[in-house]
Structure formats: C-alpha cells, structure tokens
Amino acid sequence: MTEVSALEIHLGSFSFEIQQSICVWLCLCVIFAVFFIYAGKKIDQADPSKASKGIVYICEEALNLVLFIVNTNLREKTKKYIPLFGTLILMMLVSNLIGLVGLQNPTSNVSFNATLAITMWLMIQGNAIRKGGLLARMKELTEPMVLLTPLNIIGELALPISLTMRLFGNILAGSIITMLVYTLIKAILPWGVLGFAFTPFLHMYFDIFSGVIQTYIFFTLASFFLGQQVAEEE
Template sequence: MEQQVSALEITFGSFHLEIQQSILVWLVLCVIFAVFFIWAGKKIDKADPSKASTGVVYVCEEILNLVLYVIKGNLREKTKRYLPFFGTLILMMLVSNLIGLVGLQNPTSNVSFNATLAVTIFFMIQINGIKRAGLKARIKSLSEPMAILLPMNIVGEIALPLSMTMRLFGNILAGCIITMLIYTLMKSVMPWGVLGFIFTPFLHAFLDIFTGVIQTYIFFTLGSFFLGQQVSEEEA
C-alpha cells in the first residue's frame, strides 16, 4: 500500500529524529520570509517618500496596515515596540494557515507548534507584567478582588495559552480532515467524483481562506489584548 511521506526521518546509529512535514514547512517559510524581509527592507530604504509607493513597497505598507489593524487598538502607545514581533508572526501564521491550498501540511495543524507560539506569548505577557509593576504587584493583581480567588485567577491565566492553542489547532486540523475526506470520497466514486470539483473551490474558500484568516485574527487579537493589559497605560 502506498504511503504518503509526512515526515523527515534522520538516523545516526541509535539516534533517531523524526521531523514532521508541518515543522519542515514552517522552517522553509522562515527562510523565505527572512530573505523577503531583507530584500523588502532594501527596497524601502531606496524608495522616494515624495512619490506614491509601488511594487513591494506598496505591499509592505498594506501588510503594515493589516498588522496595525489587529494589534494597535490593544497595545496603543506600546504598538511600535511590539510591532516587529507581532508583524512577523501574523504574516507567517496567515501564510501557514493558507498553505494547505497548495497541498502542503499546515504548520498550525500541529498542536506542538501552536502550543509553542501560545506559550511564548503567555510568558511575554507575564514577564512584561512583572517588569512593569514588579512581582509583588503582579501577584496582588491576581489576588483581586479577594485573596481567596488567587488560585482561580492563576488557573485563568494558564487557561489562556491552552485555549489559544486548542482553538487554532482544532479549527485548522478540522479543515484539513474535512478536505481530505471530501477528496477521498471523490476518488472512490470516480468517474462521477470529478463533479465534486464544482464545489471544492467553495470548500477551500471557507475551510482554508476564511477560517485561516479568522483564526489568525483571533489568535493575535487575544495575544495583543492580554499583553496590552500589562504594558499599556490606562486609558483616561
């Protein structure tokens, strides 16, 4: 029976390492985006600010507007400080969610990948909260409105990365599974299954494009919101 290769296996003697396709896709995307950002940065440096933006400079401006739309309302005056971090991850996650359209495994369909991103944002929230007000003040904030609620508030804080991880993982993986089942069904009822291609564009439009965009927006809206609570000044 033919099996689809879904992982890269590396063996040196007794050492065995298996790298899932989803992680390989993410690593390739990291290289591609690193090259793109360096190239785009040089183009932006050479651009004439007195003229209308074109080409890659215009694309980068639109990407910036997209990122600001997601995080600026939450981070407010601290937006510029965290813009590189959120901007890079928003763009890369968006592409990761959409890459299933070309037949590759979505990195975000891997729960360990999602957990890594969510835990990173969680520690960023906690560390910045402690740096801003001090450890004592952070513990005090978790004890409000009553000290007896401290354990429940701690559980609530820990639930954030868990909920972010499982929400993204569940939605992206479900889309992958449903798409796979539809194509398997089409293959099993050939030649009539070819009629399914009439509906598959709508299937991909919802499960890959719409769901991918929405889940990226939700993930980083939540992350920037809770980070903004720790680093932004209170609104007047």
C-alpha cells in the same frame, strides 16, 4: 505511493523524525527572512515623494493589516511590538493558507501552536512582572478578594491552552474535512468527478476564510492581554 508526512534522519543507530509541518515552518522562516531583508533595502531606497509601488506597496499594506489587528490593544506601545507581531502575523497567515498548495499547515501541529501560545503567554507574564515586580503581580491574582485567587490563576493558565486548542482545532478540522471529501470523491469515481465543482468553495472556507479569521483571533487576544500590561490606561 504514500504521502511523506515526516522527514526521517538517521545518524548511525539513532534516528528521529521531523514532521512536515515543522519543515514547512522552517522553510517559511528562511523565505520570510530573505524577503524582509530585500524589502528593507527597497524601502530605504524608495522615494517618499512618489507613490509606493511593487514590494514597497505590498509592505505598506501588510503593515496596515498588522496595525488593524494590534494597534487598538497596544496603543502607544504598538511601535515597540510591531516587529514581533508583524512577523508572526504574516507568517501564521501564510502557514494557515499553505494547505492550498498541498503542504501541511504548521498550525495543524498542536506542539507548534502550544509553543507559540506559551511564548505569547510568557511575554505577557514577563511584562506584568516587569511593570510592578513579582509581589505586585502575585497580589493582582488575589484581587478583588483572596478567595478568588484559585480562579484567577486558572484564568491566567487558560490563556495559552485556549490559544493553542482554538487554532489547532479549527485548522486541523478543516484539513480532515477536506481530506475526507477528496477520499469520498476518489471512492465513487467516475461520478465523484462532479464533487470537484464544490471543492473550490470548501477550500475558500476552510483554507482561506478560516485561516484568516484564526490568525486575527489569535493575535487580537494575544495583543489584548499584552496591552493590559504594557499600555497606559485610558
């Protein structure tokens, strides 16, 4: 029995594949949309004079997590960007952890990571242009001297590449190492059964610890560079 890694769709003579990682992300979009709608209704009905519980408490803790990541960088603009960053942080966190249930991590797909990183980069550049205009933005790239303009441009273009490859490399490496360990266990059965005593620690690092850290790093960097363009200087 072979593992299904892509969904094949045939329309007459035309056919195309949708990778499992993308299917997982689309399913997560639907699940989170339903969750946020339901949670929003519960929050509206909640009594602010009483202690939060249930889904309202979960949402409050999720908000505290998002604020912990972006508030220092976005400062007074945090409230404006909370819906965007909050949604993406929670969805990426679940995406990084979903390998624990045997599904392919969306973040192990380089095209997915590149799309998300380019979106963040375009938002940063768009706000930079909106702040002072296109000419002012171009002038920033020539500072502190014109000779450094090529390096400044490379530095700007390096951000989406860095965000993409850091996330992709860490998540994919964890998936590959885990797969190799399970392949080794299967190859040396029955003695390989002893290896299952170590697999929980393997998943604890590559699926949980690494997934959480990579989510934190991705959005800390994205909010930092965005904060430089939208937040007031202290």
